[in-house]
Amino acid sequence: MIRSLYTRVVLIFLVSVIGGTLLSFFIATWAFREQLNENLRLPMLYFGEDVAQIYKSQPDDEADAFVSGMRQLSTYHVRIYESRDRFRAYGELNGASSVVITPEQIERVLAGEQVQNNPNGLTVTLVGLPFSTDTGRKALFVEPIGSPSAVFIVKWLLSFSAYALAAGCVVILVAAFFLVRPIQKLTTATRRIAEGDFDVKLDIRQKGELGTLARSFEQMIRELRQAETMRRDFVSNVSHEVQSPLTSISGYAVALKQVKLSEEQRVRYLDIIIEEAGRISKLSSGLLKLSALEAPSPHFRREPLQLDEQIRRVVIALQPQWTPRRIGFELDLPDIRLTGDRDQLDQVWTNLIGNAIKFSPDGGQIGIRMTADADRVTVRVEDQGIGIAPEDRERVFERFFKADRSRSRKYEGSGLGLAIVKQIVTLQGGEISVESRPGHGAVFVVSLPREPQN
Ligand code: ADP
Numbered sequence: 001m002i003r004s005l006y007t008r009v010v011l012i013f014l015v016s017v018i019g020g021t022l023l024s025f026f027i028a029t030w031a032f033r034e035q036l037n038e039n040l041r042l043p044m045l046y047f048g049e050d051v052a053q054i055y056k057s058q059p060d061d062e063a064d065a066f067v068s069g070m071r072q073l074s075t076y077h078v079r080i081y082e083s084r085d086r087f088r089a090y091g092e093l094n095g096a097s098s099v100v101i102t103p104e105q106i107e108r109v110l111a112g113e114q115v116q117n118n119p120n121g122l123t124v125t126l127v128g129l130p131f132s133t134d135t136g137r138k139a140l141f142v143e144p145i146g147s148p149s150a151v152f153i154v155k156w157l158l159s160f161s162a163y164a165l166a167a168g169c170v171v172i173l174v175a176a177f178f179l180v181r182p183i184q185k186l187t188t189a190t191r192r193i194a195e196g197d198f199d200v201k202l203d204i205r206q207k208g209e210l211g212t213l214a215r216s217f218e219q220m221i222r223e224l225r226q227a228e229t230m231r232r233d234f235v236s237n238v239s240h241e242v243q244s245p246l247t248s249i250s251g252y253a254v255a256l257k258q259v260k261l262s263e264e265q266r267v268r269y270l271d272i273i274i275e276e277a278g279r280i281s282k283l284s285s286g287l288l289k290l291s292a293l294e295a296p297s298p299h300f301r302r303e304p305l306q307l308d309e310q311i312r313r314v315v316i317a318l319q320p321q322w323t324p325r326r327i328g329f330e331l332d333l334p335d336i337r338l339t340g341d342r343d344q345l346d347q348v349w350t351n352l353i354g355n356a357i358k359f360s361p362d363g364g365q366i367g368i369r370m371t372a373d374a375d376r377v378t379v380r381v382e383d384q385g386i387g388i389a390p391e392d393r394e395r396v397f398e399r400f401f402k403a404d405r406s407r408s409r410k411y412e413g414s415g416l417g418l419a420i421v422k423q424i425v426t427l428q429g430g431e432i433s434v435e436s437r438p439g440h441g442a443v444f445v446v447s448l449p450r451e452p453q454n
Pocket of ligand 1: 351383385388401416417
């Protein structure tokens with residue numbers, strides 16, 4: 001229970017308030033003790049002197065009658081000693097026992113000394129003063145009845161502190177509840193998220209630090225939800241992409257077991273199996289490349305490149321794909337140098353030109369144009385192929401996206417090529433976009449900085 005934040009807040013408050021109140025009470029009384037003392041002693045002394053004056057100016061009997069009628073006797077008790085055991089007392093004590101006056105104190109006052117009782121250093125409970133009349137030296141003792149004002153002030157201060165403390169406790173019990181509530185909500189939300197439930201609503205409208213924390217938390221939930229959706233899509237896409245070639249492989253493997261198969265059929269089935277296995281292998285190498293590129297600090301080399309030469313080499317390497325289909329190239333590649341990762345950029349041009357070939361009609365033309373200014377190089381890969389619908393233009397860079405799944409079977413591919421291209425271009429500090437009209441070909445435009453910053 002002590003571990004809960006609520007209990008801690010309440011305990012910290014109580015300890016600091018009780019400790020603080022007591023400490024300040026003692027400091028205040030210590031600092032004011034002289035004044036408190038004086039405040040109490042002087043009225044007693046003045047009253048004692050008045051009584052002594054009366055005795056001095058009148059015969060004892062008259063003085064006795066006069067003093068007995070004094071109004072101050074409601075607050076002071078007076079004893080006048082003529083010797084150790086002969087005294088007159090004035091004033092009602094109302095049940096309270098009077099302060100014990102020691103014979104030694106009587107002797108000292110009769111000898112002409114002033115005495116006072118100051119038991120706790122704060123309150124004066126007795127003042128003794130000497131005076132002389134015609135009948136000899138006397139010792140007069142004044143004692144306050146009930147609460148003298150200074151003591152009363154101290155008591156009042158104490159009870160004030162106690163009430164303030166009690167009221168403070170009630171307030172903090174309620175306030176701590178509201179203070180801790182948002183944190184409890186955050187804890188519950190965290191627990192639910194840990195259990196995989198991302199449909200959490202926090203409903204914390206506070207401003208300040210807790211509000212900021214709540215906003216950041218909500219942002220984190222949104223991103224986690226998105227990541228979870230992406231993860232699910234990813235798993236289902238991978239399974240789907242692996243499932244279809246596996247089904248073909250197992251189907252044709254079963255067919256191969258038949259005894260009555262012509263040599264021609266056997267070779268055809270084996271070719272299909274090899275081709276489908278190749279698809280799975282391409283998919284897995286594509287996934288590996290993507291995950292390497294998406295690593296927190298992907299491998300990125302900086303080397304000087306002759307870009308026009310690199311692109312020409314890629315076109316030549318892809319010759320087996322375009323020559324049989326009589327596809328022609330129009331190259332406008334001026335002499336341009338750039339700093340970048342040779343292998344990664346090789347992959348970019350291979351994927352883009354490979355797609356242009358794949359989606360071009362037989363006998364089509366592919367244009368590759370390059371322009372540059374002081375800081376950037378722009379490469380345009382243009383084909384006259386099937387083009388991309390406007391709604392698909394942004395999505396072609398997503399993993400596993402294929403514009404038309406039923407048609408894609410004809411075109412082959414896992415839908416990872418452009419995702420890899422986008423990732424590499426971004427890592428090199430560049431941008432990629434696509435322009436296209438369905439049926440009228442597509443243009444992929446890559447813009448790269450000559451000197452990447454990172
Ligand atoms: P794939 O490996 O399937 O080609 P990509 O990521 O390279 O995957 O391309 C994703 C999708 O974008 C393709 O399936 C295709 O629908 C579309 N696409 C890419 N390049 C072109 C292009 N030059 N012309 C028309 N469509 C294209």
